[in-house]
Amino acid sequence: MSLEGLNMLWQLVAAVFAGLGAAGVGLILRQLSGKRLPRWIVPALGGLGMIGYQIHYEYAWFDYKQAQLPASAEVVSTETDRMFWRPWTYIVPLTTGFTVLDQSNLVTQEAGEDRLVEFILYRFERQHTDMVSHQTYLLNCDAREMVPLSGDNREPRYAELRHVEGSTPLFQAVCPNA
Template sequence: MIWHLIAAIFAGLGAAGIAMVLRMASGKRLPTWIIPVFGAMGMLGYQISVEYSWYEHKQQLLPESAQVVEVEHDAMFWRPWTYFFPMATAFSVIDEQSMAIQKQNGERRVEFLLYYFEKQVQDRVTTQTWLMNCTNREMLPLEADTRRPLLEHSRRLNEDAPIFQAVCQDA
């Protein structure tokens, strides 16, 4: 976080320096207020660039066995440009190496970890173990310690749901 602040300050100083050169090149015909405006635009441009590249940056850090199954885009009123170009604020990932496949009574069941990455002041990652019945497309979470199914949170997925496709693709 401190490095982003330092980078934003240097982006502002660089843009203000460009404004100073432009002002000098124009024989000081450009107004002096152009310097802080360029500085602010440089800082804002850097921050917008970092925020919009967050998803791609995090995606590059994932192992090859990880598959993104859902991306959440959001608009925020304090960032009015996000209403026109929504920003990725969270995404879910399934790691194929974490899958445990079981066949019981002619049904294929897959236990897997679902990682949820959230863009906040400090990025947050949460994990949840799930059990998917590929035959009837039911998915339910498992308790962390006992691995007991939490039946009250069961849900049925559509055949075209990205999570179902990623977990049961060769079922």
């Protein structure tokens, strides 16, 4: 069984136990009320316990992943989403992805009067299994232009050249003195 499959199994076990615990609370409340509370309170609280655990797990994902990053990693952007099948995300949007810059991998070069910094961005996405991808970039700190690099020889893909605003967290992290 893969690591992701094992993780999903443990999440299912945790959700079942959260439901059983909440159902137990419902049973105790029913007993304490002298059985005046309806019988459906037990499975209803069990279901709410499972949903509550799932909501907690989804919202804790970003903090959990961020805690696993090395000290040299800096989150430079996050993406949130609202989903109609998760109505609570309209109140507090769910973090579904984030981009990380590892400060220890910055390579600075001078090209004429321009300062160029080569770096790797790591992208984490929350899906049914966590997705991680990475891409090497070259950023001209003076012109504020960024281009992805491809292949082992790090050829710039000029068709994907883009301008980077100086106020963005990515630019501030890569070119702090620009």
